[in-house]
Amino acid sequence: MSGSEAHILARCSAFDLDALSAVYDRFSPALYRYAWRLTGNDDLAEECVAETFGRYLAALRAGAGPTQNVRAYLYRVAHNWIGDQWRRTWDVGTHEELERTAGPANTSQAAEKSIEQNRVRRALRSLTPDQRQVIVLKFYEGLDNREVAQAIGKPVGSVKSLQHRALQSLARALGREEE
């Protein structure tokens, strides 16, 4: 939506429902995936999407909100929300979640996959917020360095070094878990 993005976002600021629908339809699926990867939980992923767009509306209402690159803005909001949840108690990969995601027809395989996914999530959680966001946005969402830089509000050079350090940390964290 880059060509007409500024125009669409201006209409969003005026609470034009068609424009808001366009933004929602364009970005909510990706935000859901983003949230699910980090939380591993359908409910939390849905909540994250709802909260992210809710905060976007609140920002618009306050006369704020992005005038360009709404994708970066939404990812930042979602990332902050997930960080808040992590700071409050929730434990990645509870037994209940494991049982829920592991289907009855393929229990051992699903459970093994879920354990592996939670291992990666724990490793991601051990990163700094910026490092984590760089990894998720680059490797899973396919953003380039410039877009990631906008999402985390840092220069492109910082993204590269964050990525480098993040991969080192991940390798250490996952290596530790393997032993």
Place this chain on the structure above:
Amino acid sequence: MQKHEPLAEAKLDRALHGLDKVPSRSPDRAQRARADFLDRAHLLATALGDTRSPAPSSDSSKQRKGIRPMIPAIASLLLALGLVLGGGGAAFAAQDALPNEPLYPVKLLAEDAQVTITTEADARAALLLQYADRRIAELGMLGQAAPDQIEPVVARFEEQLNSALRLAAEASDSELALRILARIQAQLEVQSRVVAGIEFAAGDPLRIRERLQTAVQQRLELCRLGTENPGSLREQIRERDQAQDQLRQHERTQMPTDAGPQPGATPGPNATSGSSNGPGSDGQGGTGSGGGASGSSSAWGPGGPSYGAGPLTPTPSATHIKKRFGN
């Protein structure tokens, strides 16, 4: 301190790919989340005092034919009030006022004035529906409030819906009537979803929700009735208006005047007025009784003499509003 071997690059890559696949999102939940988002956006736009309301009709031919209703006394009063309060500044400042705030009566008067000067029925209906949306938004944002602050808001919400329906019933042609009914129906459906999802902190949340939902559902029924048989809708409205007028008349004869009841005094000519609060015989104006309503029922519905879970309050007139909300 134990030293851990970092994961090899290939293993790291494989591990990260473990999160590649995301289970597909439930279509139902996704659809519901989208609807919630748009309802919320709609509500916020309304709460902000969306000024994108339909412009007053520019159809001068209708005005020449004398269809334009005479601007009633309330508009003049409002103009004077506006001047006293500092012109449009007060009305602007009042746009976001909530029922427990001093500027709220100004907001309502500004709405009444806007409805009064909007002569085209379709545009007028849209305006009334927009203002009805505001009432829901206000109830959602009211926080803790006394019941006597909630009741007038709910009553005005009902009145504004009634007034919009009345415009459909009294439309000059069936095409216009159907257009207005379709607009009302679409808006009622949004309101129903908004009411279901909104969190009310004021008063008794369950009761407010039930009351609003009842009001919305009953008017949806009337929309369907009007779409199938416009004559029946007109009849329903006429009957309810008459019942309400009688109720008012009864209340007025029971109520002491401001000067106090004079034993044995004969009521003056204004004391029995049941139909004098509308601007004319077309019944579409009536802003003098608040909410742009034609000064009639807040109690007509398809099934019975009254609806809603709570007590019915006559349309909050400017005087009532002043009494309830202060100056």
